[in-house]
Amino acid sequence: MAIFRLKNKFLFIFYSITIWGLYFLMSYFVVIAFPETSELGISAVLTLFAIGALAMAAPLPGGAGSYHTLVPLGLVMLYNLPEPDAIAFVFIFHGWQTITLIAAGVISLIISYLIIRWKKVPEKL
Numbered sequence: 001m002a003i004f005r006l007k008n009k010f011l012f013i014f015y016s017i018t019i020w021g022l023y024f025l026m027s028y029f030v031v032i033a034f035p036e037t038s039e040l041g042i043s044a045v046l047t048l049f050a051i052g053a054l055a056m057a058a059p060l061p062g063g064a065g066s067y068h069t070l071v072p073l074g075l076v077m078l079y080n081l082p083e084p085d086a087i088a089f090v091f092i093f094h095g096w097q098t099i100t101l102i103a104a105g106v107i108s109l110i111i112s113y114l115i116i117r118w119k120k121v122p123e124k125l
Helices: 009-033 042-056 066-079 083-120
Strands: none
Touching: 009 042, 009 083, 042 066, 066 083
């Protein structure tokens, strides 16, 4: 309900959809990058999202352990991926997501600092 009270609700919705779309694309590209998972397709990425969301909902810090247990299990049971390949894939997949989020956070922090600093500099005539 809070979305409807925002000034720019459509911009908020647009940004939210864009973030999820880019998150999906990042995940999809990781899936197709490996020969073992390249044949899985879009439905597998959506399934990984669903399983990953359930795993991250577990009361553990950042889904540590639950994500790395449930997602490979899903890959093995639903897509007949060999267990060692599923485990290796999930560690690479989660590691790539973590590195991307950290890098984007650092870039955002630097840009935010520069914007704030730029706005505080008085104009010279």
